Amino acid sequence: MSVLMQVENSDFTYLKEVTNSTQGNLSIQIKKLSDAGYILVSKGFENNYPKTNCKVTIRGKAAFEAYFNAINSYKNNPIK
Numbered sequence: 001m002s003v004l005m006q007v008e009n010s011d012f013t014y015l016k017e018v019t020n021s022t023q024g025n026l027s028i029q030i031k032k033l034s035d036a037g038y039i040l041v042s043k044g045f046e047n048n049y050p051k052t053n054c055k056v057t058i059r060g061k062a063a064f065e066a067y068f069n070a071i072n073s074y075k076n077n078p079i080k
Helices: 003-009 012-018 025-033 058-076
Strands: 008-009 041-046 049-056
Touching: 003 008, 003 012, 003 049, 003 058, 008 012, 012 025, 012 049, 025 041, 025 049, 049 058
Parallel strands: none
Antiparallel strands: 008 049, 041 049
């Protein structure tokens, strides 16, 4: 999600490279994010090769921002 928040949409190959993920692991993560409604996945062909693109949804942006804010609040207000 953090990569997609920066670029808003990306193809599978780029995500695999930048996250240093295996194909199987990335496929599972994409499926989970898609099922949650956080990303849209489109599949097609480019030069006769399959191409998968992922794009962050409004719901995904809101969820990521809420997560980011929660993490920051923990960091700024440590438990004593």
